[in-house]
Amino acid sequence: MPKEINTTPATGAINRLIQEFSKLPGIGPKSAQRITYYLLRSGQDQAVALADAISLLKQEVKLCSVCCNVSESDPCPICQNVSRDRAMVCIVEQPQDVVAMEHTAVFRGLYHILHGAISPTEGVGADNIRIKELLARLQGDSIKEVILATNTNMEGEQTAMYLSRLIIPLGIKVTRLARGLPFGTELEYADDFTLSRAIEGRQDFSG
Amino acid sequence: MSESRTYQTEAVILKKTKLREADLILTMYTPEFGKIQGVAKGVRKTKSRMAGHLELLTHSQISLTRGRNLDTITASQTVNSFMPLKSDLWLSSCALYCTELVNQFAEENLEDERVFRLLLETLKQLCDAPNKELVLHYYELHLLIEVGYGPQLRECVICHAPLTPVVNYFCAPVGGMVCPNCAAAQIGVHPLSINAQKVLRFFQDAGWEKANHLKIDADLCHEIERVMNIYLEYLLERNVKSADWLRSLREMRLKPVAVPPPRPLSSAPPATPTETIP
Numbered sequence: 326m327p328k329e330i331n332t333t334p335a336t337g338a339i340n341r342l343i344q345e346f347s348k349l350p351g352i353g354p355k356s357a358q359r360i361t362y363y364l365l366r367s368g369q370d371q372a373v374a375l376a377d378a379i380s381l382l383k384q385e386v387k388l389c390s391v392c393c394n395v396s397e398s399d400p401c402p403i404c405q406n407v408s409r410d411r412a413m414v415c416i417v418e419q420p421q422d423v424v425a426m427e428h429t430a431v432f433r434g435l436y437h438i439l440h441g442a443i444s445p446t447e448g449v450g451a452d453n454i455r456i457k458e459l460l461a462r463l464q465g466d467s468i469k470e471v472i473l474a475t476n477t478n479m480e481g482e483q484t485a486m487y488l489s490r491l492i493i494p495l496g497i498k499v500t501r502l503a504r505g506l507p508f509g510t511e512l513e514y515a516d517d518f519t520l521s522r523a524i525e526g527r528q529d530f531s532g
Numbered sequence: 533m534s535e536s537r538t539y540q541t542e543a544v545i546l547k548k549t550k551l552r553e554a555d556l557i558l559t560m561y562t563p564e565f566g567k568i569q570g571v572a573k574g575v576r577k578t579k580s581r582m583a584g585h586l587e588l589l590t591h592s593q594i595s596l597t598r599g600r601n602l603d604t605i606t607a608s609q610t611v612n613s614f615m616p617l618k619s620d621l622w623l624s625s626c627a628l629y630c631t632e633l634v635n636q637f638a639e640e641n642l643e644d645e646r647v648f649r650l651l652l653e654t655l656k657q658l659c660d661a662p663n664k665e666l667v668l669h670y671y672e673l674h675l676l677i678e679v680g681y682g683p684q685l686r687e688c689v690i691c692h693a694p695l696t697p698v699v700n701y702f703c704a705p706v707g708g709m710v711c712p713n714c715a716a717a718q719i720g721v722h723p724l725s726i727n728a729q730k731v732l733r734f735f736q737d738a739g740w741e742k743a744n745h746l747k748i749d750a751d752l753c754h755e756i757e758r759v760m761n762i763y764l765e766y767l768l769e770r771n772v773k774s775a776d777w778l779r780s781l782r783e784m785r786l787k788p789v790a791v792p793p794p795r796p797l798s799s800a801p802p803a804t805p806t807e808t809i810p
Binding site: 351443445446447448450451478479482483486487490507509510511514515516517518519521 | 552615
Protein backbone atom coordinates (compact mmCIF):
# COMPACT_ATOMS: atom_id res chain seq x y z
CA MET A 326 0.00 0.00 0.00
CA PRO A 327 1.49 3.33 -1.01
CA LYS A 328 1.50 5.64 1.98
CA GLU A 329 -0.45 8.85 1.93
CA ILE A 330 2.04 11.61 1.45
CA ASN A 331 1.55 14.91 3.12
CA THR A 332 2.57 17.39 0.46
CA THR A 333 0.70 20.47 1.55
CA PRO A 334 2.93 22.98 -0.27
CA ALA A 335 2.82 20.97 -3.50
CA THR A 336 0.17 21.71 -6.09
CA GLY A 337 -2.39 19.31 -7.55
CA ALA A 338 -0.37 18.40 -10.65
CA ILE A 339 2.70 17.54 -8.63
CA ASN A 340 0.69 15.47 -6.19
CA ARG A 341 -0.99 13.64 -9.00
CA LEU A 342 2.29 12.60 -10.59
CA ILE A 343 3.75 11.54 -7.24
CA GLN A 344 0.70 9.37 -6.64
CA GLU A 345 1.03 7.82 -10.09
CA PHE A 346 4.73 7.07 -9.68
CA SER A 347 4.27 5.53 -6.27
CA LYS A 348 1.91 2.96 -7.80
CA LEU A 349 4.83 1.56 -9.82
CA PRO A 350 6.61 -1.55 -8.54
CA GLY A 351 9.67 -0.81 -6.43
CA ILE A 352 8.98 2.93 -6.18
CA GLY A 353 8.11 4.20 -2.74
CA PRO A 354 6.69 7.63 -1.86
CA LYS A 355 10.16 9.18 -1.49
CA SER A 356 11.41 7.93 -4.86
CA ALA A 357 8.17 9.07 -6.46
CA GLN A 358 8.67 12.51 -5.02
CA ARG A 359 12.29 12.63 -6.17
CA ILE A 360 11.41 11.63 -9.74
CA THR A 361 8.57 14.12 -9.88
CA TYR A 362 10.70 17.05 -8.73
CA TYR A 363 13.47 15.95 -11.09
CA LEU A 364 11.04 16.11 -14.01
CA LEU A 365 9.81 19.46 -12.84
CA ARG A 366 13.34 20.84 -13.00
CA SER A 367 14.28 19.13 -16.26
CA GLY A 368 13.53 20.53 -19.68
CA GLN A 369 10.14 20.38 -21.38
CA ASP A 370 11.54 17.94 -23.99
CA GLN A 371 12.43 15.29 -21.48
CA ALA A 372 9.05 15.36 -19.76
CA VAL A 373 7.18 15.23 -23.06
CA ALA A 374 9.38 12.40 -24.32
CA LEU A 375 8.54 10.38 -21.22
CA ALA A 376 4.83 11.06 -21.53
CA ASP A 377 4.92 10.11 -25.22
CA ALA A 378 6.85 6.91 -24.54
CA ILE A 379 4.30 5.86 -21.95
CA SER A 380 1.27 6.54 -24.11
CA LEU A 381 2.88 4.87 -27.14
CA LEU A 382 3.56 1.80 -25.04
CA LYS A 383 -0.11 1.08 -24.60
CA GLN A 384 -1.10 2.14 -28.12
CA GLU A 385 1.52 0.31 -30.11
CA VAL A 386 2.36 -2.83 -28.18
CA LYS A 387 0.07 -5.79 -28.60
CA LEU A 388 0.23 -9.53 -28.27
CA CYS A 389 1.52 -11.63 -31.16
CA SER A 390 -1.32 -13.90 -32.21
CA VAL A 391 1.11 -16.78 -32.72
CA CYS A 392 3.45 -16.78 -29.73
CA CYS A 393 1.68 -14.35 -27.34
CA ASN A 394 4.83 -12.26 -27.05
CA VAL A 395 4.53 -8.50 -26.74
CA SER A 396 5.29 -6.85 -30.04
CA GLU A 397 4.51 -3.86 -32.19
CA SER A 398 3.69 -6.05 -35.16
CA ASP A 399 1.49 -9.09 -35.43
CA PRO A 400 2.97 -11.67 -35.96
CA CYS A 401 6.01 -10.53 -34.01
CA PRO A 402 9.44 -10.24 -35.72
CA ILE A 403 10.57 -13.61 -34.38
CA CYS A 404 7.48 -15.42 -35.67
CA GLN A 405 7.86 -13.65 -39.04
CA ASN A 406 11.53 -14.50 -39.42
CA VAL A 407 11.74 -17.23 -42.09
CA SER A 408 15.26 -18.24 -41.15
CA ARG A 409 14.17 -19.54 -37.75
CA ASP A 410 13.52 -23.21 -37.07
CA ARG A 411 9.75 -23.63 -37.08
CA ALA A 412 9.87 -27.16 -35.73
CA MET A 413 11.06 -26.03 -32.28
CA VAL A 414 9.08 -24.04 -29.75
CA CYS A 415 10.58 -22.80 -26.53
CA ILE A 416 8.03 -22.17 -23.77
CA VAL A 417 8.81 -19.37 -21.35
CA GLU A 418 6.90 -17.67 -18.55
CA GLN A 419 7.24 -14.02 -19.52
CA PRO A 420 8.42 -11.74 -22.34
CA GLN A 421 11.60 -10.84 -20.39
CA ASP A 422 12.64 -14.50 -20.64
CA VAL A 423 12.63 -14.23 -24.44
CA VAL A 424 15.01 -11.29 -24.17
CA ALA A 425 17.35 -13.38 -22.01
CA MET A 426 17.15 -16.38 -24.36
CA GLU A 427 17.69 -14.24 -27.45
CA HIS A 428 20.75 -12.66 -25.85
CA THR A 429 22.48 -16.05 -25.93
CA ALA A 430 21.96 -16.28 -29.73
CA VAL A 431 22.05 -20.07 -29.32
CA PHE A 432 18.38 -20.85 -29.75
CA ARG A 433 17.05 -20.42 -33.30
CA GLY A 434 13.53 -21.74 -32.93
CA LEU A 435 10.27 -20.01 -32.01
CA TYR A 436 8.81 -19.11 -28.63
CA HIS A 437 5.58 -19.32 -26.75
CA ILE A 438 4.98 -16.98 -23.84
CA LEU A 439 2.64 -18.20 -21.11
CA HIS A 440 2.39 -14.89 -19.23
CA GLY A 441 2.71 -16.56 -15.86
CA ALA A 442 3.15 -19.91 -14.21
CA ILE A 443 0.76 -22.26 -12.49
CA SER A 444 0.65 -21.43 -8.80
CA PRO A 445 -2.06 -23.36 -6.94
CA THR A 446 -1.71 -21.40 -3.71
CA GLU A 447 -2.06 -18.09 -5.54
CA GLY A 448 -5.08 -19.35 -7.43
CA VAL A 449 -3.31 -19.31 -10.80
CA GLY A 450 -4.49 -22.38 -12.67
CA ALA A 451 -4.09 -23.71 -16.18
CA ASP A 452 -6.85 -21.45 -17.49
CA ASN A 453 -5.20 -18.28 -16.22
CA ILE A 454 -2.10 -18.58 -18.40
CA ARG A 455 -1.84 -19.02 -22.15
CA ILE A 456 -1.91 -22.80 -22.37
CA LYS A 457 -4.98 -22.97 -24.60
CA GLU A 458 -3.20 -20.88 -27.23
CA LEU A 459 -0.21 -23.20 -27.01
CA LEU A 460 -2.28 -26.35 -27.49
CA ALA A 461 -4.05 -24.83 -30.47
CA ARG A 462 -0.66 -24.03 -31.94
CA LEU A 463 0.60 -27.59 -31.46
CA GLN A 464 -2.21 -28.98 -33.61
CA GLY A 465 -0.93 -30.00 -36.99
CA ASP A 466 2.46 -31.61 -37.45
CA SER A 467 4.84 -28.71 -38.07
CA ILE A 468 6.17 -28.60 -34.48
CA LYS A 469 8.50 -31.46 -33.61
CA GLU A 470 9.97 -30.37 -30.31
CA VAL A 471 8.79 -28.32 -27.37
CA ILE A 472 11.41 -26.99 -24.96
CA LEU A 473 10.08 -26.25 -21.49
CA ALA A 474 12.01 -23.20 -20.32
CA THR A 475 9.87 -22.17 -17.36
CA ASN A 476 11.66 -21.05 -14.20
CA THR A 477 13.27 -23.72 -12.05
CA ASN A 478 11.27 -22.77 -8.97
CA MET A 479 8.20 -24.60 -7.67
CA GLU A 480 5.76 -22.75 -9.93
CA GLY A 481 7.90 -23.20 -13.03
CA GLU A 482 8.42 -26.89 -12.27
CA GLN A 483 4.71 -27.45 -11.77
CA THR A 484 3.93 -25.67 -15.03
CA ALA A 485 6.53 -27.77 -16.86
CA MET A 486 5.18 -31.02 -15.42
CA TYR A 487 1.62 -30.05 -16.26
CA LEU A 488 2.52 -29.07 -19.82
CA SER A 489 4.49 -32.24 -20.45
CA ARG A 490 1.45 -34.23 -19.44
CA LEU A 491 -0.63 -32.37 -22.01
CA ILE A 492 1.93 -32.33 -24.83
CA ILE A 493 3.44 -35.83 -24.73
CA PRO A 494 0.14 -37.48 -25.82
CA LEU A 495 0.27 -35.31 -28.96
CA GLY A 496 3.37 -37.21 -30.06
CA ILE A 497 5.65 -34.17 -29.81
CA LYS A 498 9.09 -34.44 -28.27
CA VAL A 499 9.20 -32.58 -24.95
CA THR A 500 12.48 -31.40 -23.46
CA ARG A 501 13.31 -29.35 -20.37
CA LEU A 502 16.19 -26.93 -19.99
CA ALA A 503 19.07 -28.61 -18.16
CA ARG A 504 19.05 -28.08 -14.44
CA GLY A 505 22.34 -27.95 -12.66
CA LEU A 506 24.90 -25.51 -11.41
CA PRO A 507 24.93 -22.00 -12.80
CA PHE A 508 28.22 -20.66 -14.13
CA GLY A 509 30.39 -18.89 -11.56
CA THR A 510 29.03 -20.54 -8.42
CA GLU A 511 30.56 -22.61 -5.67
CA LEU A 512 29.59 -26.20 -5.10
CA GLU A 513 29.40 -25.97 -1.32
CA TYR A 514 26.39 -23.64 -1.50
CA ALA A 515 24.40 -25.78 -3.91
CA ASP A 516 21.15 -27.26 -2.62
CA ASP A 517 20.32 -30.97 -2.78
CA PHE A 518 17.85 -30.62 -5.61
CA THR A 519 20.23 -28.73 -7.89
CA LEU A 520 23.20 -30.91 -7.06
CA SER A 521 21.36 -34.17 -7.61
CA ARG A 522 20.09 -32.92 -10.97
CA ALA A 523 23.62 -31.84 -11.83
CA ILE A 524 24.94 -35.33 -11.06
CA GLU A 525 22.17 -36.99 -13.05
CA GLY A 526 22.72 -34.68 -15.99
CA ARG A 527 26.53 -34.81 -16.00
CA GLN A 528 28.14 -34.77 -19.40
CA ASP A 529 31.04 -36.47 -21.07
CA PHE A 530 34.05 -34.22 -20.62
CA SER A 531 36.50 -36.14 -22.86
CA GLY A 532 35.37 -34.65 -26.10
CA MET B 533 12.09 -14.55 22.37
CA SER B 534 15.71 -13.77 23.10
CA GLU B 535 16.87 -10.27 22.30
CA SER B 536 20.06 -11.13 20.43
CA ARG B 537 20.32 -9.65 16.96
CA THR B 538 20.45 -12.92 15.14
CA TYR B 539 18.70 -16.19 15.73
CA GLN B 540 18.46 -19.60 14.14
CA THR B 541 15.52 -21.85 13.56
CA GLU B 542 14.26 -24.73 11.51
CA ALA B 543 11.58 -23.76 9.03
CA VAL B 544 9.32 -25.11 6.33
CA ILE B 545 8.80 -22.60 3.53
CA LEU B 546 5.09 -21.96 2.96
CA LYS B 547 4.83 -18.99 0.65
CA LYS B 548 6.88 -16.56 -1.38
CA THR B 549 6.02 -12.97 -2.22
CA LYS B 550 8.14 -10.96 -4.61
CA LEU B 551 9.83 -7.90 -3.20
CA ARG B 552 11.84 -5.30 -5.09
CA GLU B 553 14.23 -6.35 -7.87
CA ALA B 554 15.46 -9.74 -6.72
CA ASP B 555 14.18 -10.27 -3.16
CA LEU B 556 11.44 -12.36 -1.67
CA ILE B 557 9.36 -12.19 1.46
CA LEU B 558 9.11 -15.76 2.69
CA THR B 559 6.39 -17.05 4.95
CA MET B 560 7.71 -19.95 7.00
CA TYR B 561 6.51 -22.25 9.71
CA THR B 562 8.97 -22.78 12.54
CA PRO B 563 8.85 -24.90 15.69
CA GLU B 564 9.92 -22.07 18.04
CA PHE B 565 8.08 -19.05 16.67
CA GLY B 566 5.18 -20.52 14.71
CA LYS B 567 4.47 -18.76 11.43
CA ILE B 568 6.99 -16.02 10.66
CA GLN B 569 7.99 -13.88 7.72
CA GLY B 570 11.47 -13.01 6.59
CA VAL B 571 13.13 -11.21 3.71
CA ALA B 572 15.50 -13.25 1.58
CA LYS B 573 17.72 -10.89 -0.36
CA GLY B 574 18.82 -11.58 -3.90
CA VAL B 575 17.29 -15.05 -4.06
CA ARG B 576 15.64 -14.46 -7.42
CA LYS B 577 19.03 -14.14 -9.07
CA THR B 578 20.48 -17.23 -10.73
CA LYS B 579 23.61 -17.11 -8.64
CA SER B 580 21.95 -16.84 -5.26
CA ARG B 581 23.54 -19.16 -2.71
CA MET B 582 20.35 -19.40 -0.69
CA ALA B 583 17.67 -19.76 -3.37
CA GLY B 584 17.71 -23.54 -3.59
CA HIS B 585 17.54 -23.84 0.18
CA LEU B 586 14.55 -21.52 0.42
CA GLU B 587 12.26 -22.98 -2.23
CA LEU B 588 8.66 -23.81 -1.31
CA LEU B 589 8.17 -27.14 0.47
CA THR B 590 11.74 -27.22 1.72
CA HIS B 591 12.68 -27.97 5.32
CA SER B 592 15.67 -25.77 6.10
CA GLN B 593 17.81 -24.55 8.92
CA ILE B 594 17.88 -20.77 8.62
CA SER B 595 19.55 -17.84 10.33
CA LEU B 596 17.75 -14.53 10.64
CA THR B 597 18.78 -11.04 11.66
CA ARG B 598 16.21 -8.88 13.36
CA GLY B 599 15.05 -5.89 11.39
CA ARG B 600 12.78 -2.97 12.11
CA ASN B 601 9.80 -4.40 10.26
CA LEU B 602 10.82 -7.72 8.82
CA ASP B 603 13.69 -9.96 9.77
CA THR B 604 16.28 -10.77 7.12
CA ILE B 605 17.37 -14.29 6.29
CA THR B 606 21.15 -14.39 6.29
CA ALA B 607 21.90 -18.06 5.78
CA SER B 608 20.07 -21.26 4.97
CA GLN B 609 20.88 -24.92 4.74
CA THR B 610 18.50 -27.63 3.54
CA VAL B 611 17.54 -30.26 6.10
CA ASN B 612 15.18 -32.15 3.83
CA SER B 613 14.35 -30.99 0.33
CA PHE B 614 11.51 -33.54 -0.13
CA MET B 615 12.72 -34.30 -3.61
CA PRO B 616 9.98 -36.79 -4.53
CA LEU B 617 7.41 -34.04 -3.89
CA LYS B 618 9.08 -31.65 -6.26
CA SER B 619 9.39 -34.00 -9.20
CA ASP B 620 5.73 -35.02 -9.35
CA LEU B 621 2.87 -32.75 -10.33
CA TRP B 622 0.25 -34.45 -8.17
CA LEU B 623 2.48 -34.74 -5.10
CA SER B 624 3.75 -31.19 -5.27
CA SER B 625 0.17 -29.96 -5.59
CA CYS B 626 -0.87 -32.02 -2.55
CA ALA B 627 2.03 -30.60 -0.57
CA LEU B 628 1.26 -27.03 -1.62
CA TYR B 629 -2.31 -27.59 -0.48
CA CYS B 630 -0.98 -28.62 2.95
CA THR B 631 1.17 -25.52 3.21
CA GLU B 632 -1.68 -23.27 2.10
CA LEU B 633 -3.90 -24.68 4.85
CA VAL B 634 -1.34 -24.16 7.58
CA ASN B 635 -0.63 -20.66 6.26
CA GLN B 636 -4.35 -19.84 6.42
CA PHE B 637 -4.97 -21.28 9.88
CA ALA B 638 -1.79 -20.27 11.67
CA GLU B 639 -1.49 -16.90 13.40
CA GLU B 640 1.83 -15.13 12.99
CA ASN B 641 4.33 -15.51 15.83
CA LEU B 642 2.16 -17.98 17.71
CA GLU B 643 4.37 -20.90 18.63
CA ASP B 644 2.94 -24.38 18.10
CA GLU B 645 5.52 -27.07 17.72
CA ARG B 646 2.90 -29.77 17.24
CA VAL B 647 1.66 -28.07 14.05
CA PHE B 648 5.24 -27.89 12.81
CA ARG B 649 5.77 -31.61 13.46
CA LEU B 650 2.43 -32.44 11.84
CA LEU B 651 3.33 -30.46 8.72
CA LEU B 652 6.78 -32.02 8.50
CA GLU B 653 5.44 -35.53 9.01
CA THR B 654 2.73 -34.94 6.40
CA LEU B 655 5.32 -33.90 3.82
CA LYS B 656 7.29 -37.06 4.63
CA GLN B 657 4.17 -39.20 4.40
CA LEU B 658 3.28 -37.66 1.03
CA CYS B 659 6.63 -38.95 -0.22
CA ASP B 660 6.25 -42.45 1.22
CA ALA B 661 2.65 -43.37 2.04
CA PRO B 662 0.74 -45.60 -0.38
CA ASN B 663 -2.47 -43.54 -0.48
CA LYS B 664 -1.77 -39.80 -0.75
CA GLU B 665 -5.46 -38.85 -0.51
CA LEU B 666 -5.63 -40.43 2.93
CA VAL B 667 -2.54 -38.47 3.97
CA LEU B 668 -4.32 -35.26 2.98
CA HIS B 669 -7.46 -36.05 4.94
CA TYR B 670 -5.52 -37.23 7.97
CA TYR B 671 -3.58 -33.97 7.85
CA GLU B 672 -6.72 -31.83 7.44
CA LEU B 673 -8.37 -33.43 10.45
CA HIS B 674 -5.32 -33.22 12.69
CA LEU B 675 -4.50 -29.66 11.67
CA LEU B 676 -8.04 -28.68 12.65
CA ILE B 677 -7.63 -30.47 15.99
CA GLU B 678 -4.33 -28.65 16.65
CA VAL B 679 -5.72 -25.22 15.89
CA GLY B 680 -8.82 -25.86 18.00
CA TYR B 681 -11.42 -26.65 15.35
CA GLY B 682 -11.45 -30.42 15.78
CA PRO B 683 -14.94 -31.60 14.78
CA GLN B 684 -17.13 -33.47 17.25
CA LEU B 685 -17.59 -36.90 15.64
CA ARG B 686 -18.87 -39.11 18.45
CA GLU B 687 -21.98 -37.46 19.76
CA CYS B 688 -24.63 -35.13 18.40
CA VAL B 689 -23.45 -31.55 18.93
CA ILE B 690 -27.04 -30.41 19.60
CA CYS B 691 -28.59 -33.07 21.87
CA HIS B 692 -25.34 -34.70 23.05
CA ALA B 693 -26.72 -38.19 22.48
CA PRO B 694 -24.10 -40.69 21.27
CA LEU B 695 -24.38 -41.16 17.51
CA THR B 696 -25.98 -44.39 16.35
CA PRO B 697 -24.58 -46.27 13.32
CA VAL B 698 -26.89 -44.65 10.77
CA VAL B 699 -26.40 -41.90 8.23
CA ASN B 700 -25.76 -38.87 10.45
CA TYR B 701 -25.21 -35.30 9.32
CA PHE B 702 -22.17 -33.08 9.36
CA CYS B 703 -22.97 -29.49 10.20
CA ALA B 704 -20.13 -27.01 9.69
CA PRO B 705 -21.67 -24.08 11.67
CA VAL B 706 -21.95 -26.16 14.87
CA GLY B 707 -18.59 -27.84 14.34
CA GLY B 708 -19.44 -31.50 14.13
CA MET B 709 -21.98 -34.24 13.64
CA VAL B 710 -25.68 -33.96 14.38
CA CYS B 711 -28.14 -36.86 14.65
CA PRO B 712 -30.95 -37.21 12.10
CA ASN B 713 -33.49 -35.81 14.59
CA CYS B 714 -31.55 -32.61 15.24
CA ALA B 715 -30.41 -32.27 11.62
CA ALA B 716 -33.88 -31.20 10.47
CA ALA B 717 -33.63 -27.96 12.45
CA GLN B 718 -30.11 -27.07 11.24
CA ILE B 719 -29.04 -25.33 8.09
CA GLY B 720 -26.03 -26.40 6.04
CA VAL B 721 -26.11 -30.09 6.95
CA HIS B 722 -24.44 -32.77 4.84
CA PRO B 723 -25.29 -36.46 5.15
CA LEU B 724 -22.30 -38.63 5.95
CA SER B 725 -22.32 -42.39 5.39
CA ILE B 726 -21.58 -44.78 8.24
CA ASN B 727 -18.23 -45.69 6.68
CA ALA B 728 -17.17 -42.08 6.26
CA GLN B 729 -17.99 -41.43 9.93
CA LYS B 730 -15.94 -44.48 10.88
CA VAL B 731 -12.94 -43.35 8.83
CA LEU B 732 -12.96 -39.86 10.35
CA ARG B 733 -13.26 -41.24 13.91
CA PHE B 734 -10.48 -43.70 13.15
CA PHE B 735 -8.25 -40.89 11.87
CA GLN B 736 -8.94 -38.85 14.97
CA ASP B 737 -7.42 -41.52 17.23
CA ALA B 738 -4.95 -43.33 15.01
CA GLY B 739 -1.30 -42.50 14.39
CA TRP B 740 0.19 -42.31 10.89
CA GLU B 741 1.27 -45.95 11.09
CA LYS B 742 -2.28 -47.25 11.47
CA ALA B 743 -3.87 -44.63 9.23
CA ASN B 744 -1.63 -45.66 6.34
CA HIS B 745 -2.84 -49.23 6.51
CA LEU B 746 -6.41 -48.22 5.92
CA LYS B 747 -7.81 -49.19 2.54
CA ILE B 748 -10.83 -47.27 1.30
CA ASP B 749 -12.44 -47.00 -2.10
CA ALA B 750 -12.55 -43.91 -4.29
CA ASP B 751 -16.20 -43.04 -3.53
CA LEU B 752 -15.64 -43.03 0.21
CA CYS B 753 -12.51 -40.98 -0.28
CA HIS B 754 -14.45 -38.49 -2.35
CA GLU B 755 -17.15 -38.25 0.31
CA ILE B 756 -14.56 -37.43 2.97
CA GLU B 757 -12.84 -34.97 0.67
CA ARG B 758 -16.12 -33.15 0.13
CA VAL B 759 -17.11 -32.87 3.76
CA MET B 760 -13.63 -31.76 4.85
CA ASN B 761 -13.61 -29.15 2.11
CA ILE B 762 -17.00 -27.81 3.23
CA TYR B 763 -15.81 -27.56 6.82
CA LEU B 764 -12.45 -25.97 5.93
CA GLU B 765 -14.03 -23.36 3.69
CA TYR B 766 -16.67 -22.61 6.29
CA LEU B 767 -13.97 -21.98 8.90
CA LEU B 768 -11.72 -19.95 6.61
CA GLU B 769 -14.65 -18.04 5.08
CA ARG B 770 -13.02 -18.32 1.68
CA ASN B 771 -12.18 -21.02 -0.78
CA VAL B 772 -8.90 -22.87 -0.54
CA LYS B 773 -7.22 -21.96 -3.83
CA SER B 774 -5.05 -25.03 -4.17
CA ALA B 775 -8.05 -27.28 -3.45
CA ASP B 776 -9.56 -26.13 -6.75
CA TRP B 777 -6.32 -27.03 -8.49
CA LEU B 778 -6.25 -30.47 -6.83
CA ARG B 779 -9.79 -31.06 -8.04
CA SER B 780 -8.86 -30.19 -11.61
CA LEU B 781 -5.87 -32.55 -11.43
CA ARG B 782 -8.08 -35.34 -10.08
CA GLU B 783 -10.42 -34.89 -13.01
CA MET B 784 -7.49 -34.88 -15.40
CA ARG B 785 -6.26 -38.18 -14.01
CA LEU B 786 -9.65 -39.79 -14.47
CA LYS B 787 -10.26 -38.79 -18.04
CA PRO B 788 -7.96 -38.70 -21.07
CA VAL B 789 -6.40 -35.35 -21.82
CA ALA B 790 -8.79 -33.06 -23.64
CA VAL B 791 -7.28 -31.83 -26.86
CA PRO B 792 -8.93 -28.87 -28.59
CA PRO B 793 -10.24 -29.67 -32.07
CA PRO B 794 -7.87 -28.73 -34.89
CA ARG B 795 -8.35 -25.27 -36.31
CA PRO B 796 -9.73 -25.32 -39.85
CA LEU B 797 -7.24 -23.45 -42.00
CA SER B 798 -9.82 -21.53 -44.00
CA SER B 799 -11.53 -19.97 -40.99
CA ALA B 800 -8.49 -19.16 -38.93
CA PRO B 801 -9.50 -16.55 -36.36
CA PRO B 802 -8.32 -13.08 -37.30
CA ALA B 803 -5.61 -11.46 -35.23
CA THR B 804 -6.91 -9.50 -32.30
CA PRO B 805 -4.66 -6.49 -32.06
CA THR B 806 -6.71 -4.90 -29.29
CA GLU B 807 -6.00 -7.71 -26.88
CA THR B 808 -4.82 -6.34 -23.56
CA ILE B 809 -1.51 -7.35 -22.11
CA PRO B 810 -1.71 -8.98 -18.71
